[in-house]
Amino acid sequence: MTRRVLIAEDIHLLREGLVHLLQAHGFTVVAAVQTGPDLLTALLELRPDVSIVDIRLPPTFTDEGLRASLAARREVPGLPVLVLSQHVEQLYARELLADGSGSTGYLLKDRVFNDRQFVDAVHRVADGGTVMDAEVIAKLLTGNSRHEPLGRLSDREREVLRAMAEGCSNSAIADRLFLSESAIAKHISSIFAKLELANSDDNNRRVLAVLAYLNAANRS
């Protein structure tokens, strides 16, 4: 079954590029909007399987896209939204994750260069998973690395946690770190033990839990 996707992007070339890219990978583009108010209306009326949203949109060119997405997700909890931006902020990542319903992502615009990974991320968000840009994760980890409880993790465990937060599956992490899948599983259970998180079967929910935990740890 093809997935229904909504695109919100004000730069014409980029909007057309995204439409072509997603159509080529079997998505149905239900709408391509340019402004914040249009985005909110489209999100609530069309309820797309997944939306790709630029943070900065007309009319104010501030954070229209993000605010429209958050407003729509308050109406429809768990409405899948992948946010794109020229820069990434931990603050925005936290706001997207705050409702705890997952099915959200936050990527730099240049991640579109790698179409395979990008389309993979879109699918992951549509499936209810969480995809965070490597740069957000790097900031999360370096910003707090001196503090408990992340300080308890070994370097390797930190790499695994980073890959998990980016949205990689166990096998993808294993490929990336040149380890076996069972070794990765061991690392992950060790991470959860050290972070005192209850284990669960759902990979994406675990990523969400990790991020929520980081979120809470930094605020206290």
Place this chain on the structure above:
Amino acid sequence: MVRQRARGIALLGLILIEVPLLALAAVALLQASGIGLIPLFPPAVLLVRRMAAQTRRHCTQWCGITIAEPYDPEPPHPEPTDDGWYRYRRTLFRSPRLPAWLARLGWMLRDPATWRDLAWLGLDPLVKLALAPGLLLAPARTLPAYGRWAALLLGPTTARRLAGEVQRLNTARVRAGDTQTAEMRRIERDLHDGIQGRLVALGMAAATAEKLVDSSPGAAKALLGQVRGGTAEALAELRRVVRGISPPVLTERGLADALRALALDSPLRVRVDVTLPGPLPAPVESAVYFAVSELLTNAAKYAGAGHAAVEIRHDGTALHVHVRDDGSGGADPARGTGLHGIERRLAAFDGTSTVTSPPGGPTSVTLTVPDRRSQRAGRVPRWETTLVVVCWSLAWLPLFTQGLGAAAAKLAGAEHSRWLLPLRASGIWQWPMIAGMVAAGIAMYLTAVWLPVRRPRGSPRSAT
């Protein structure tokens, strides 16, 4: 309350010094203008200035009203010319003593503040006597009223204040221009050294790939992969430069959220507490953002701090930014270019910074930026000063002489008088005219008290 009453009594007690001083000044002035005994004039002026300075201090400490010094700068000591003479205007002197004295005399005579001081000294005992019941019974309300009266004549004139303002603005403008040019240069260098070079390399790689695409598609494909990677690197570089010019989150969310984002990215644990009534002017937000960013970087890099706190408030007249960390201290604005840079940036908005950083820590930095939007009002117009002075100096005439004095004379049996205006009128009009005179006198006193008091506290406080 007791302390304020003591202050009220002290102010009244000063009349005992003011009256002899006034007499002395009057004698000196009369001699100087009448029989040409000018040498007495400068010492008398200096004595009056000391009295005025004392009153300015009382106004600051007791009345909560700061009065700036209104005097012109003292003339410099005369320097000898090449041939050893001393010059004052067009005359040459053998010794420096006479030209120095003449310069000082001219300085005092030409300064309007000298004459305003004298006017104040003449009227102050009257004002204090009129305010005496208030100073004794309700000093908390009357002390500020007295302060506003003193500020009318002891503060700088509009012309003097504007001259000072022009000089200050000139310095600030030159400095702002320098800072801006330096910023532009830095941005130009960043773009030139980083992204421009990368784009040239990308263009060359793309051109090579174009040539190779038919002959060896494999090599062309590898090159295009490099082009893609290079584009991402150029974008990352551009993002870094953009952050240095204007952080996107500041544009998108304003100062409070931008500082929260900054705190999240900092290696320190930073508590951010922002209380603002509304958005600030964009240049101020930007300056404060970069200042806090610099301070947090310093705290992490040099002071080895673990925690920091950023607190921002707006008290209606100024923005206060307070940054504390628990690091090892020892920050010195004279040595570090970072702190100096912050001062330069803030100077464009008349902002100031105070650094407390003893060796061993902790470091605490306070930045204050006055809000120019709230300082437009609050200047005392000239007509108001004139009216208050006229009321204070003439109100006794209708009230005591022509009003109460005429009433006393009439009760004593006098029917006509050359000097008392009401008693020159015909019989039935005499009492109404006396009542009118008394009313006019009271109205003048009330006007003199009410005009300075009616302004809201705070607005004319700075250098009225």
